[in-house]
Amino acid sequence: MNISLLQKSRYGYKPILPRALSGDLGTLKTVTGEATESVANQNEMKQLFPISYGKPIVTFEPGEGSVTSRALKVGVILSGGQAPGGHNVIAGLYDGLKKCNPESKLFGFLGGPSGILDDKAIELSDGYVDQYRNTGGFDIIGSGRTKLETEEQFARCAEVCKARGIEAIVIIGGDDSNTNAAVLAEYFARQKHDLSVIGVPKTIDGDLKNEQIEVSFGFDTATKTYSELIGNIERDANSAKKYWHFIKLMGRSASHICLECALQTHPSIALISEEVEEKGMTLNEIVNQIVDVVVTRSKEGEDFGVALVPEGLIEFVPEMKHLIEELNDLLAHHEEHFSTLRTFEDQSEWVNKNLSRDSSYVFSSLPNNIQRQLLMDRDPHGNVQVSRIETEQLLIEMVADKLEEMKHDGKYAGKFSTQHHFFGYEGRCAFPSNFDTNYCYALGFNAAVLIRESLSGYISSIRNLGQPASQWVAGGIPLTMMMNMELRHGEMKPVIKKALVDLSGAPFRTFVAHRDEWAVKTSFTYPGAIQYYGPDEVCNMPTISLSLEAGK
Ligand code: FBP
Numbered sequence: 157m158n159i160s161l162l163q164k165s166r167y168g169y170k171p172i173l174p175r176a177l178s179g180d181l182g183t184l185k186t187v188t189g190e191a192t193e194s195v196a197n198q199n200e201m202k203q204l205f206p207i208s209y210g211k212p213i214v215t216f217e218p219g220e221g222s223v224t225s226r227a228l229k230v231g232v233i234l235s236g237g238q239a240p241g242g243h244n245v246i247a248g249l250y251d252g253l254k255k256c257n258p259e260s261k262l263f264g265f266l267g268g269p270s271g272i273l274d275d276k277a278i279e280l281s282d283g284y285v286d287q288y289r290n291t292g293g294f295d296i297i298g299s300g301r302t303k304l305e306t307e308e309q310f311a312r313c314a315e316v317c318k319a320r321g322i323e324a325i326v327i328i329g330g331d332d333s334n335t336n337a338a339v340l341a342e343y344f345a346r347q348k349h350d351l352s353v354i355g356v357p358k359t360i361d362g363d364l365k366n367e368q369i370e371v372s373f374g375f376d377t378a379t380k381t382y383s384e385l386i387g388n389i390e391r392d393a394n395s396a397k398k399y400w401h402f403i404k405l406m407g408r409s410a411s412h413i414c415l416e417c418a419l420q421t422h423p424s425i426a427l428i429s430e431e432v433e434e435k436g437m438t439l440n441e442i443v444n445q446i447v448d449v450v451v452t453r454s455k456e457g458e459d460f461g462v463a464l465v466p467e468g469l470i471e472f473v474p475e476m477k478h479l480i481e482e483l484n485d486l487l488a489h490h491e492e493h494f495s496t497l498r499t500f501e502d503q504s505e506w507v508n509k510n511l512s513r514d515s516s517y518v519f520s521s522l523p524n525n526i527q528r529q530l531l532m533d534r535d536p537h538g539n540v541q542v543s544r545i546e547t548e549q550l551l552i553e554m555v556a557d558k559l560e561e562m563k564h565d566g567k568y569a570g571k572f573s574t575q576h577h578f579f580g581y582e583g584r585c586a587f588p589s590n591f592d593t594n595y596c597y598a599l600g601f602n603a604a605v606l607i608r609e610s611l612s613g614y615i616s617s618i619r620n621l622g623q624p625a626s627q628w629v630a631g632g633i634p635l636t637m638m639m640n641m642e643l644r645h646g647e648m649k650p651v652i653k654k655a656l657v658d659l660s661g662a663p664f665r666t667f668v669a670h671r672d673e674w675a676v677k678t679s680f681t682y683p684g685a686i687q688y689y690g691p692d693e694v695c696n697m698p699t700i701s702l703s704l705e706a707g708k
Pocket of ligand 1: 235236237238239330358359360361406407408467543584
């Protein structure tokens, strides 16, 4: 591995652990809370998880006594999209296991959940883990998007673990992977396999969050990375004063990333999908809203600006949502016939004939390239890949058309030159911020202690994150507590509730209080690059969303 100077220097960083985990683990006290309930559908959940349901929250505190740990053999899996800090979860887990007992062993399943099914794993060693400490990426063992969800897969997991003498699996993943971790834990318990499952909350999207999980790891670094880039573009826009930049931001359905970046950079426009849905805004209404800002700024001589667009926006626009649902249905039911249509013209003609009147109207009114994306970019199940649709370009084209009309009617005399960007992959493997470096190490270390305590069906939890790392609180949350029943592929399933932006929450309210001013008066803020060294307020601050949620 070629090593940059920053990487070399980051090897020397010592992550800060919560007080309970930083001392002698032999004296650690486990405080057990009351029995818990799931967030909703308690009866169904009780039936589906007869063994795991109702387990208490546990918290670790420094105590007295001297517990000696047996040697533990653990397997770890990275699941889904990369998020900065994953390497530190594994480093923390490794160190935690070794601290419990130096004879403990950690196996990394390779390439994501498929690694366990194919029994592909490496045993992690001091030298190997050391190369990845405090670095971004998931390349330590690789990740993948295979889902562990069938009983055959669960049985295979048990078989592989038993053959290797593994007694616990740590699954580092988002809401889906942690949902599957809960089902797997219940399966192991029901089958009386002596195997436990611990989840770790990962995703840059920030949508694995609730009363118990303050933030998923990676969100802090990813939003700081995007905010740096947005700030740089803002400064460029303000210098040349000739472009409107439309920036699409990753984050799947939820707009947490877009909202946090808006709070950090004060753009001229930031759209929040959850608000669009609540207000039932049509695409035209969104376009008109943008046009208003462009025209107002133009009157002040400011023919430039920055607009942030969340990746999932299109799914929240009512008429687009219907169109996408109809297209998914149509293409799934007529896959064979559709594949015989060779040209885009034939495909769109057939689609137009078979869509409802309303959806056909919406489809025809979309620019050609977006129509193509809707028909071409489909996932293996035939569904439209919403994240691949270039929403930022769609908006640019529609805004430009509207401004042309206004110009023609003498209502607008400005210039609308645009640039478009998509920020996503740039932020997923950055060197973790100090926050994520500490948080991830603590999450992993804490997972080792949960395993030592023979807990299963828990997610590793580090709380009180608005405070300095040494005051963070370590423990475990039963996965069933965060679950409810939802319709998935036509069936009611137990799942961890995904957190969308809370429109009554402090981050969104703060944004609303300022956005009108940011729209007309250039208020760009330039956060600059993530700082790893220096004063506390530049290198150890959590995100603005987290601080606001913590009441700061
Ligand atoms: P996870 O939910 O697995 O953490 O993935 C997050 C994410 O980065 C989304 O924001 C994005 O839509 C998606 O992954 C992209 O997936 P891929 O890496 O497969 O292109």
